[in-house]
Amino acid sequence: MSEPDLSVELCGVRLRNPLALAAGILGTSAELVARVARSGAGMVTTKSCGPSPREGHPNPTVLDWGHGLINAVGLANPGVEEEVKIIAQARELLEPLGVPLAASIFAETVDGFGEVARKIAEAEPDFIELNISCPNVSDEFGRPFACDAGDAARITATVKEITSIPIIVKLSPNVTDISAIAASVEQAGADAIAAINTLGPGMVIDIHSGQPILANKVGGVSGPAIRPIAVRCVYDIYRTVEIPIIGIGGVTEGRDALEMIMAGATAVGIGSAVRYQGLGVFETILDEMRAFMVERGHANLSRLRRIAR
Numbered sequence: 001m002s003e004p005d006l007s008v009e010l011c012g013v014r015l016r017n018p019l020a021l022a023a024g025i026l027g028t029s030a031e032l033v034a035r036v037a038r039s040g041a042g043m044v045t046t047k048s049c050g051p052s053p054r055e056g057h058p059n060p061t062v063l064d065w066g067h068g069l070i071n072a073v074g075l076a077n078p079g080v081e082e083e084v085k086i087i088a089q090a091r092e093l094l095e096p097l098g099v100p101l102a103a104s105i106f107a108e109t110v111d112g113f114g115e116v117a118r119k120i121a122e123a124e125p126d127f128i129e130l131n132i133s134c135p136n137v138s139d140e141f142g143r144p145f146a147c148d149a150g151d152a153a154r155i156t157a158t159v160k161e162i163t164s165i166p167i168i169v170k171l172s173p174n175v176t177d178i179s180a181i182a183a184s185v186e187q188a189g190a191d192a193i194a195a196i197n198t199l200g201p202g203m204v205i206d207i208h209s210g211q212p213i214l215a216n217k218v219g220g221v222s223g224p225a226i227r228p229i230a231v232r233c234v235y236d237i238y239r240t241v242e243i244p245i246i247g248i249g250g251v252t253e254g255r256d257a258l259e260m261i262m263a264g265a266t267a268v269g270i271g272s273a274v275r276y277q278g279l280g281v282f283e284t285i286l287d288e289m290r291a292f293m294v295e296r297g298h299a300n301l302s303r304l305r306r307i308a309r
């Protein structure tokens with residue numbers, strides 16, 4: 001059998017393979033995202049950027065607790081004015097590689113999302129990803145926007161109105177019914193859904209000091225421990241919406257990426273695994289996917305999408 005075709009189409013944009021660098025991991029400079037692209041990623045997402053520069057939480061902000069990571073980076077970012085330059089530079093480096101870029105944004109208010117999106121759109125990213133699911137940003141009731149279908153829809157509609165760039169809305173697993181939130185953002189005009197952001201918040205205590213290890217005390221949990229939850233979220237969302245899904249959460253090996261696709265994902269985000277395994281993780285996962293597809297005689301990924309019943 002000839003080489004299986006791993007390319008996929010996301011909102012009319014061709015990805016040479018379905019693996020996307022997830023937001024917040026290495027996506028902080030043009031050179032870093034280009035390195036990730038050269039290492040095999042089919043698409044890259046930049047670290048979430050907000051209206052103004054933000055230092056984030058004090059260290060320690062990220063901890064490997066044995067079965068995954070826990071982080072409270074606190075959305076450290078250079079602010080949208082600087083980010084526009086980074087994205088414009090990144091696009092120049094990525095274009096010859098044929099790797100599209102999603103610019104991840106956040107804001108404190110619904111209108112704030114519109115303002116950040118308007119500025120980011122000037123840099124012409126291939127996608128704008130709305131991080132409405134960060135544990136550090138919440139509505140007037142203290143909930144992340146992604147925990148309320150109305151908030152999630154209002155943000156989506158606001159951004160949709162100001163740009164024709166495809167919008168990916170990133171959802172939180174920390175809700176009773178993720179598919180209801182997915183349905184509401186689809187109706188508000190989302191072009192794709194990314195699921196999931198981190199689970200939690202969680203806490204890890206150092207038993208010698210008796211104190212939480214993260215300076216912020218609590219943080220979002222990611223990595224292998226959350227994968228079954230992420231797979232279930234993708235499975236539930238696929239049943240409810242027509243728009244494509246980027247499945248994210250704990251993907252570390254080829255089998256994990258295939259599992260996401262079998263649950264209904266079009267693309268697959270890789271976050272914590274890059275920290276565990278370095279940039280070689282993309283080629284390793286792709287090799288493992290190819291080997292499975294050759295063994296089973298699958299010529300492309302559409303044959304595998306949502307085969308799980």
Ligand SMILES: Cc1cc2nc3c(=O)[nH]c(=O)nc-3n(C[C@H](O)[C@H](O)[C@H](O)COP(=O)(O)O)c2cc1C
Binds near residue numbers: 104131198
């Ligand atoms: C250190 C760290 C920083 C992150 N920063 C962001 C971020 O800026 N924006 C965002 O949408 N998600 C962020 N995430 C969440 C990831 O993009 C991803 O949704 C989550 O970690 C689950 O995927 P994983 O298990 O492959 O890491 C971050 C995750 C980690 C571990």
